[in-house]
Structure formats: C-alpha cells, structure tokens
Amino acid sequence: MIRIENVSKSFGSFKALDGLTLRAGEGTVLGLLGPNGSGKTTTVKILTTLLSPDSGDARVAGYSVVKEPGNVRRNLGLSGQYAAVDEKLTAFENLHMVGRLYGLSHRSASARAHELLLNFRLDDVAGKRAGTFSGGMRRRLDLAGAIVARPKVVVLDEPTTGLDPRGRLDTWDVVSRLVADGTTVLLTTQYLEEADRLADHIAVINHGSVIAEGTASELKQRAGTERIDVVLRNAGDLEAAAAVLSRAAGARAEEDPQNLRISVSAPGGHRLLVHVLSELDAQSLHVEEAALRRPTLDDVFLQLTGQGPAEGGDSAIDRISETAGVSA
Ligand SMILES: Nc1ncnc2c1ncn2[C@@H]1O[C@H](COP(=O)(O)OP(=O)(O)OP(=O)(O)O)[C@@H](O)[C@H]1O
Ligand SMILES: [Mg+2]
Missing domain, CATH: 3.30.70.100 (Alpha-Beta Plaits)
Structure with a gap:
C-alpha cells in the first residue's frame, strides 16, 4: 500500500534523503523512527506530494507520487508535524469543511464531524473556535481531520508530540482502530515506546536512509x-x-x-x-x-550510549546500526 523506492532529495548541497526505500502492506503500521533532522518530515512530504523527489519514486495505493499525484492525494490523509487547523472556525466547522472538501454531502460531513469530535474527546468544545485551543487540542483536531474521508493510507508526522499522556493514549487508540478497519498507517516518531506499541514494522532512519529495520522485538533481540x-x-x-x-x-x-x-x-x-x-x-x-x-527499545539506546535517542541523537542511532548488523 506504501512503497518508497530509492528516493533521494537534496536541499542545495545537503542530502536530506539518500536512497530511502520503505514498504508497508495493507492494514499495517510502518513506524519511521529517527532523531531530529534524520529526514522523517521530508519523507512524509514526498509521500504526500508536497515535495517531489530528485530521484526514485513513491507509491500510495499503487499510484505514483511523481506521475499521479492527484490519485495519491485522493487516497491519503495527512496530519503534519505542526497542526494545521483553521483558527477562525470552530472544531466542528473545521471537520465539516474537510468533509465537504473531500466531497461528502452536508449531512454526511456533519455526521462524520460529530463522530470524530466524540472519538477525539472534543465534543465539549465542538462549538469553540480552534484559535482558542491548547496545543494538544489542536493536535487532536488536526488528527481527526486526517481521517474524515476514511482514506486508505494515513500519514502521521509525530502525531503525539506535545500531547499529554491521556491525549497520547487516545491517539494510540485511534490509530489501532484505523488499522483494525484496514487502513495503512505510516507514522513518524521519536518515541521508541510509541513505535513499539503501534508499529508492525519499524524502520530506523538517520541521514536520510534506513540503518536498521524489523519488528520491535527483532530490533531488541539484535541489540541484546x-x-x-x-x-x-x-x-x-x-x-x-x-x-x-x-x-x-x-x-x-x-x-x-x-x-x-x-x-x-x-x-x-x-x-x-x-x-x-x-x-x-x-x-x-x-x-x-x-x-x-526483555530489553525495551529504550534499553537498546541506553545500553549502547547511556542516552535516549532524543539526547543521543545521531551517535545513538549509528551505534544501533552497528550492533544490529545493518549496513548504512
Ligand atoms: N526546505 C528545506 N530547505 C533546506 N533544508 C531542509 C528543508 N527541509 C528539510 N531540510 C533539512 O533536511 C534535514 C531533514 O529534515 P526533516 O524535516 O526531514 O527532519 P525530521 O526527521 O522530520 O526532523 P524532526 O524530528 O526535527 O522533525 C534537516 O537537516 C533539515 O534541516
Ligand atoms: Mg519532522
């Protein structure tokens, strides 16, 4: 359902993606784990047609981001790293508008908006302007917007960064339900626990390419x-x-x-x-x-470097790849 084939992308002389290759089967969650600047958002932007690759191609539901960007967009929902909500509209109006943009009737768009407001614990504030919302509330509203049209593929860029523990659990719950319905999800995260909990397959990336890959337990096993x-x-x-x-x-x-x-x-x-x-x-x-x-993914980083991935940055990930025996 998602195929990223040998994608490279440079900004000037800086190579943000370097031959990145990734796959996710239908109804699975692919976790893209990497430190700041490793290329997660760049990958998301290419997959969602917001950026075009210098070389290589990516396919969503069989459609090429290079040749068929319109079809890609029709099959895809995105929640970006920074919540994009219309501050002047209420929570309900935001979701209703997205539904209408995706071609739902007035009635279906309303019903879907109400359903999602309930799922994301925003029903209390359905009539409040999004401009008055806290960061976590915006994040949840943005996430709800990504799935209004029930897309086949949902791309979530650090969906739980900035959420409180309850908001994080809610998001995990929503992602699990999406997958149970057959949706394919690509999610980026810096939280090992999140990848562990949600992802069927984890790709650890650094400097724009995959340096270790496997299920959470495979990655842990290789590490200790x-x-x-x-x-x-x-x-x-x-x-x-x-x-x-x-x-x-x-x-x-x-x-x-x-x-x-x-x-x-x-x-x-x-x-x-x-x-x-x-x-x-x-x-x-x-x-x-x-x-x-069993070692947790956190142990993996801690054991190797004495630091978590957030502080450890590149060296932690580099060390993992050595231990895991995956060449960069
Ligand atoms: N439009 C751009 N122009 C120049 N450099 C860019 C641009 N977009 C991204 N980069 C660079 O590419 C690299 C990868 O950025 P990217 O946003 O993909 O990282 P990320 O893994 O999402 O990081 P974070 O965890 O901080 O969100 C970074 O070094 C960044 O500075
Ligand atoms: Mg990012």
Whole structure:
C-alpha cells in the first residue's frame, strides 16, 4: 500500500534523503523512527506530494507520487508535524469543511464531524473556535481531520508530540482502530515506546536512509538478550548478591547501589532466574523485587550510549546500526 523506492532529495548541497526505500502492506503500521533532522518530515512530504523527489519514486495505493499525484492525494490523509487547523472556525466547522472538501454531502460531513469530535474527546468544545485551543487540542483536531474521508493510507508526522499522556493514549487508540478497519498507517516518531506499541514494522532512519529495520522485538533481540533485575532489601548484601548473579549468568552483573539494584544479561531466561533466586535465598540475601525482562527499545539506546535517542541523537542511532548488523 506504501512503497518508497530509492528516493533521494537534496536541499542545495545537503542530502536530506539518500536512497530511502520503505514498504508497508495493507492494514499495517510502518513506524519511521529517527532523531531530529534524520529526514522523517521530508519523507512524509514526498509521500504526500508536497515535495517531489530528485530521484526514485513513491507509491500510495499503487499510484505514483511523481506521475499521479492527484490519485495519491485522493487516497491519503495527512496530519503534519505542526497542526494545521483553521483558527477562525470552530472544531466542528473545521471537520465539516474537510468533509465537504473531500466531497461528502452536508449531512454526511456533519455526521462524520460529530463522530470524530466524540472519538477525539472534543465534543465539549465542538462549538469553540480552534484559535482558542491548547496545543494538544489542536493536535487532536488536526488528527481527526486526517481521517474524515476514511482514506486508505494515513500519514502521521509525530502525531503525539506535545500531547499529554491521556491525549497520547487516545491517539494510540485511534490509530489501532484505523488499522483494525484496514487502513495503512505510516507514522513518524521519536518515541521508541510509541513505535513499539503501534508499529508492525519499524524502520530506523538517520541521514536520510534506513540503518536498521524489523519488528520491535527483532530490533531488541539484535541489540541484546533478556536481563535479570534484582532489587535487594539491604545495602550490605549488594556485593554478595552481585557475585551470585555474575557467577550464575557467566557475565559481570551491573550494580546500581543507589537503588540497591543488580542487573545482568541472562541468556538462560527463566531457569536462570529460578536458580539465582534460590542461590540468593540460600545465602540469606533478601530480595525485594526480581524480574526477567526483555530489553525495551529504550534499553537498546541506553545500553549502547547511556542516552535516549532524543539526547543521543545521531551517535545513538549509528551505534544501533552497528550492533544490529545493518549496513548504512
Ligand atoms: N526546505 C528545506 N530547505 C533546506 N533544508 C531542509 C528543508 N527541509 C528539510 N531540510 C533539512 O533536511 C534535514 C531533514 O529534515 P526533516 O524535516 O526531514 O527532519 P525530521 O526527521 O522530520 O526532523 P524532526 O524530528 O526535527 O522533525 C534537516 O537537516 C533539515 O534541516
Ligand atoms: Mg519532522
């Protein structure tokens, strides 16, 4: 449903996209994950025909952005990085107008607007001018506008940046419902958790090309194994317990004295955890909490760089690609 084939785009001498290739099947979510300036919005603009590629092509629902931009636009809904709402119109009028622009009758446009206002928790302010809305409310209104005409493909550029936790959960819910209805979604994000939660397939991009790709769990697997985390009751037990974990796992356990936490990578999984707990018990080392967990995408970045992607920027992503064994 989405095919981006070897797309390059330069601004002057600066190469924003460098042979980018991406695909998303019908009814799936493709997550485009990358730091500031990696080319996410440029990709979105090319896919939505707002920019034309220097070379390569992209297809939406089978239509070429280069040769058939009109058909591409008819099959596509966009919510850009910066919410685009008409400030002079009310929330209802904004959505009604979009519906009319897409050719819905007055009645269907009204019904659709009301339905979406409800879904996006904007029904209370349906009659208020969008100019008076907070950033999060504008964002939700803009998002609703993108799906008024039930397009086959929806492109969301950082849909939850600037939303409060509730707004973020609402957006995730809307995206999940869209996909359940068969819509294909491309979403860009800087939040690993968001990509993890929503995307069937994640492409990590940097400097305008894909540097690592896979499902969330594949990316995590390539970056590390399961870990055992143990939190102790007594600070005095820290060293003895770390020795138990290190010996059991055959790897040096990391100690976090402040939180009385010990952590070790545990290729043996749950058996190793059982063994560790009985060893600790045998030595009367009291455990407050114990867990076996798979690395999160955040761990991936943290483990490699000591920084999240937002602060880590390019180097974090570069390091991931090395670990994941995907060539840039
Ligand atoms: N119209 C333009 N003219 C010149 N340079 C541009 C233009 N648009 C984008 N760029 C540059 O291309 C690079 C990629 O920009 P893009 O907006 O695609 O990044 P992004 O991944 O969306 O970043 P962010 O997370 O900050 O939104 C940046 O270095 C940016 O400065
Ligand atoms: Mg952007």
